[in-house]
Amino acid sequence: MLKLHVTDETSVLKAVILGIADSCGPTPTVEEAYDPKSLEHIIAGTYPKEADMVKEMDAFDKVLKKYGVTVYRPKLIEDCNQIFSRDIAMVIDNVLVKSNILPDREQELEAIQYVIDQIAPEKILTPPEEVHIEGGDVMVWGDHVFIGTYKGEDYPNYITARTNMQGVEFIRKHFPHKKVKEFDLVKSNTDAKRNALHLDCCFQPVGKNLGIIHKEGFRSEDDYKYLVDLFGEENLFHITADEMYHMFSNVFSIAPDVVVTERNFTRLNEWLRSKGFTVEEIPYAEIAKQEGLLRCSTMPLIRA
Numbered sequence: 001m002l003k004l005h006v007t008d009e010t011s012v013l014k015a016v017i018l019g020i021a022d023s024c025g026p027t028p029t030v031e032e033a034y035d036p037k038s039l040e041h042i043i044a045g046t047y048p049k050e051a052d053m054v055k056e057m058d059a060f061d062k063v064l065k066k067y068g069v070t071v072y073r074p075k076l077i078e079d080c081n082q083i084f085s086r087d088i089a090m091v092i093d094n095v096l097v098k099s100n101i102l103p104d105r106e107q108e109l110e111a112i113q114y115v116i117d118q119i120a121p122e123k124i125l126t127p128p129e130e131v132h133i134e135g136g137d138v139m140v141w142g143d144h145v146f147i148g149t150y151k152g153e154d155y156p157n158y159i160t161a162r163t164n165m166q167g168v169e170f171i172r173k174h175f176p177h178k179k180v181k182e183f184d185l186v187k188s189n190t191d192a193k194r195n196a197l198h199l200d201c202c203f204q205p206v207g208k209n210l211g212i213i214h215k216e217g218f219r220s221e222d223d224y225k226y227l228v229d230l231f232g233e234e235n236l237f238h239i240t241a242d243e244m245y246h247m248f249s250n251v252f253s254i255a256p257d258v259v260v261t262e263r264n265f266t267r268l269n270e271w272l273r274s275k276g277f278t279v280e281e282i283p284y285a286e287i288a289k290q291e292g293l294l295r296c297s298t299m300p301l302i303r304a
């Protein structure tokens with residue numbers, strides 16, 4: 001039996017699901033794209049190649065194993081993009097919540113059923129159909145659960161809006177001891193620099209009290225201020241629209257003092273080092289073309 005335990009974003013990682021890039025299928029068509037950055041690369045003819053992405057994920061896997069982390073991989077489904085394990089489920093304390101993910105991505109959940117089978121059934125939650133929720137929007141942070149959502153009336157028009165208010169209410173109802181704080185995120189189907197696809201595309205805590213944030217990713221100034229008040233202005237590393245586009249906030253913590261990042265994130269990596277972090281730099285720029293990075297590729301099961 002797997003005893004789940006995730007109470008924050010940074011405690012020492014013991015077990016994780018890491019996506020796979022193998023057999024991720026042919027380059028999608030313009031109509032098949034479900035995020036603006038993939039769309040941009042499909043049009044430009046620069047969509048990432050499977051072999052390059054497999055190499056990037058291997059580098060990530062190596063770093064995780066170097067730190068003694070148990071790494072589970074999804075079972076291979078042919079011609080299916082299974083890179084972003086983050087979005088298909090989430091662990092809150094000792095409970096696994098299955099996502100109600102974009103229909104285009106539903107198949108991905110079957111591939112981790114063998115992991116779900118190792119969890120006590122009473123520790124698994126399946127949301128009802130009207131709930132939309134994806135793991136990239138959900139972060140446990142001590143007594144808080146942060147959730148990215150989109151509150152606009154035009155929610156159904158955005159394929160980039162993945163967690164609705166029913167999703168927020170669902171978590172609120174099932175975790176009454178948590179302070180559930182939702183964040184209204186900026187969405188665009190066509191402009192990746194103005195699209196906070198998930199909460200982890202514009203914000204993520206690192207260390208014990210620090211965070212990476214893109215102010216303009218929040219539709220409401222009050223939501224942004226909530227995080228400033230909670231973390232302290234001086235503890236937040238502010239990133240530009242370009243840096244959000246490159247996915248600076250989507251690094252991944254293996255421990256409170258160890259962060260895996262992309263090797264080209266010079267400004268961020270220097271800041272992290274100046275704060276005393278061990279920075280594990282890997283190449284991940286090809287996968288980044290699909291509007292996801294390191295946090296998106298992982299689904300932590302156990303942190304100390």
Ligand SMILES: NC(=[NH2+])NCCC[C@H](N)C(=O)O
Pocket residue numbers: 034035038084086087135136137197198200201290291292293295296
């Ligand atoms: N947690 C994340 N930010 N995941 C990114 C997923 C990217 C993927 N192209 C999608 O649109 O679903």
